[in-house]
Amino acid sequence: xxxxxWYDLRALPAQLPLPARLDxxxxxxxxxxxxxxxxxxxxxxxxxxxAVDLLDPLGWDWPAGSVPDTxxxxxxxxxxxxxFELAAAALGGAQRLRPRNRKGVRELLGxxxxxxxxRHRPHAGLDPRxxxxxxxxxxxxxxxxxxxSQLTDRLDAIITQTLYPAVCAVADRTELLFETFVKSNxxxxxxxxxxxxxxxxxxxxLVASCSASAGSGQPS
Amino acid sequence: MLGERWxxxxxxxxxxxxxxxxGHLGFNWTAYMRARGDTRPLAVNGVVSAAVFLAAxxxxxxxxxxxxxxxxxxxxxxxxLTVRGLYLGxxxxxxxxxxxxxxxxxxxLPAPAVILLVRAAEGGAQRGAGLVLAELALYLAVTxxxxxxxxxxxxxxxxxxxxxxxxxxxxx
Numbered sequence: 001x002x003x004x005x006w007y008d009l010r011a012l013p014a015q016l017p018l019p020a021r022l023d024x025x026x027x028x029x030x031x032x033x034x035x036x037x038x039x040x041x042x043x044x045x046x047x048x049x050x051a052v053d054l055l056d057p058l059g060w061d062w063p064a065g066s067v068p069d070t071x072x073x074x075x076x077x078x079x080x081x082x083x084f085e086l087a088a089a090a091l092g093g094a095q096r097l098r099p100r101n102r103k104g105v106r107e108l109l110g111x112x113x114x115x116x117x118x119r120h121r122p123h124a125g126l127d128p129r130x131x132x133x134x135x136x137x138x139x140x141x142x143x144x145x146x147x148x149s150q151l152t153d154r155l156d157a158i159i160t161q162t163l164y165p166a167v168c169a170v171a172d173r174t175e176l177l178f179e180t181f182v183k184s185n186x187x188x189x190x191x192x193x194x195x196x197x198x199x200x201x202x203x204x205x206l207v208a209s210c211s212a213s214a215g216s217g218q219p220s
Numbered sequence: 221m222l223g224e225r226w227x228x229x230x231x232x233x234x235x236x237x238x239x240x241x242x243g244h245l246g247f248n249w250t251a252y253m254r255a256r257g258d259t260r261p262l263a264v265n266g267v268v269s270a271a272v273f274l275a276a277x278x279x280x281x282x283x284x285x286x287x288x289x290x291x292x293x294x295x296x297x298x299x300x301l302t303v304r305g306l307y308l309g310x311x312x313x314x315x316x317x318x319x320x321x322x323x324x325x326x327x328x329l330p331a332p333a334v335i336l337l338v339r340a341a342e343g344g345a346q347r348g349a350g351l352v353l354a355e356l357a358l359y360l361a362v363t364x365x366x367x368x369x370x371x372x373x374x375x376x377x378x379x380x381x382x383x384x385x386x387x388x389x390x391x392x
Contacts, residue, residue, distance in 0.1 A: 164251055171255040178312045181252055186324045187378055189244050190371065193328035194363045196241025201335055201359070203233040205352045207226045 001090055003034045003083035006074065013040055017165060022046040034083030039091055055081050228286055235290030239297045241328075245321050246304050252311065261307040265300055272299040327370040331362040 023045040029038040032051035042049045054060055057075030163184065170176040199206075226233075253261050277292025284291070305317030335355055342351075368375065 163248075164255070167251050167255040171257075174312065177252060177255075178315070181246075181248065181308075181312070182320065182324075183374060183377075184248055185244075185246055185320070186371065186374060188247065189324045190327060190367055192244035192247075193241045193325055194331060194359075196237045196239070196244070197328060197332045198356075198359055199237030199240065200234040201237075201332055202352070202356065203230050203237060205347065206233065207230050208347075 001087055003086060004077060005034045005036070005083060006077050009036045018044070020044065026050070028052070032084060033078060035087050038084075039087060042091075051084065053078075053081065053084075231287050232290050235293055239293055242301065243297050245301060245324065246308055246317055249304050249308055253307070256311070258311075261303070264307075265303045268303050269296050269300045272296045327367040328363065330366040331359045334362050335359050 018040075021044055022041060025046050026048040027038075027041040027046045027050070029035070029041065029049065029051045030053075032038050032053045035051050038049050038051035055078065057071050057078065060071075062071060167177065167180060170180065250262055253259060273292055273296045276295040277289065280288030280292045280295075282288070301317065308317060309315050335358065338355060338358065345351075
């Protein structure tokens with residue numbers, strides 16, 4: 001099922017570090033629009049998915065200077081949550097809540113009026129078995145890709161699926177944050193520093209060896 | 221290897237090497253700021269770096285050419301490190317980027333020192349490919365030995381995470 005929506009999100013689930021299975025978990029999708037992520041979470045087995053949104057575009061926090069035509073156009077795209085309702089009717093699911101108003105969103109998030117919502121903490125509270133599924137080694141490999149893209153994908157996977165979620169999980173615990181910061185930086189410097197200093201030291205040889213051999217005819 | 225065309229860029233390659241090395245000091249700070257929901261420092265860092273490049277990098281490039289560009293990049297990196305150190309000091313009470321640098325760079329410094337000593341002993345002799353490769357091998361060997369010697373607990377902890385066995389955290 002495809003709704004007009006706002007963005008085409010269909011390529012994103014494969015790129016984001018969402019757990020493959022969410023069985024037994026309760027999920028909250030804030031700003032659900034047509035409910036793409038809500039239905040995706042449900043498809044992954046979440047026991048309960050709560051989708052919330054503000055249906056009236058005038059109730060959104062628009063950047064200063066936003067053009068009224070833009071506000072109206074995006075509001076029409078949302079069509080009062082019609083896309084969500086359509087998908088909900090087609091896909092079923094008894095645990096889903098319908099989009100709420102702004103007050104309902106505040107109550108749901110436990111946020112006082114004018115206050116800030118709770119910080120997003122990916123993977124916080126998952127048990128160790130579930131965390132293990134996030135290890136980059138378990139990521140599906142793209143056999144058709146080149147070696148360099150596989151390596152960068154792997155590095156990207158390590159950062160997005162392991163390091164950054166780990167940092168987010170301890171974002172409120174400064175002592176753990178400090179420890180991970182210092183250690184991860186020292187690990188990175190173990191290769192970056194010798195590489196950089198080596199490049200600085202051997203740059204003249206990197207350039208000059210060929211020019212010397214070209215001039216003398218001798219290998220250098 | 222690269223050829224004569226690159227001869228004038230030697231200083232630039234060296235500067236890139238130095239920037240890559242020094243720029244990694246606390247490079248992952250952005251992830252920590254984002255995780256804390258405080259992204260203003262990243263914007264400040266971007267603006268300061270751009271301002272320094274415009275104020276120093278562009279004039280130096282116009283005046284000195286490639287060496288000036290290299291100096292401009294180094295100035296920009298230095299400014300970025302200053303901002304980074306400032307905000308990290310606010311995030312982690314008592315943190316000092318200089319002290320962190322001394323500890324983090326310790327394993328990487330013996331190798332360049334050894335190479336510079338070897339070159340001083342060579343006394344400006346003709347540098348053939350054999351000598352360069354020998355120096356490179358020495359550089360890598362000293363780096364590995366120094367890293368294992370000085371960062372053994374951290375390496376062991378990291379390897380433990382990769383193996384997924386029982387973990388024994390090293391001191392931060």
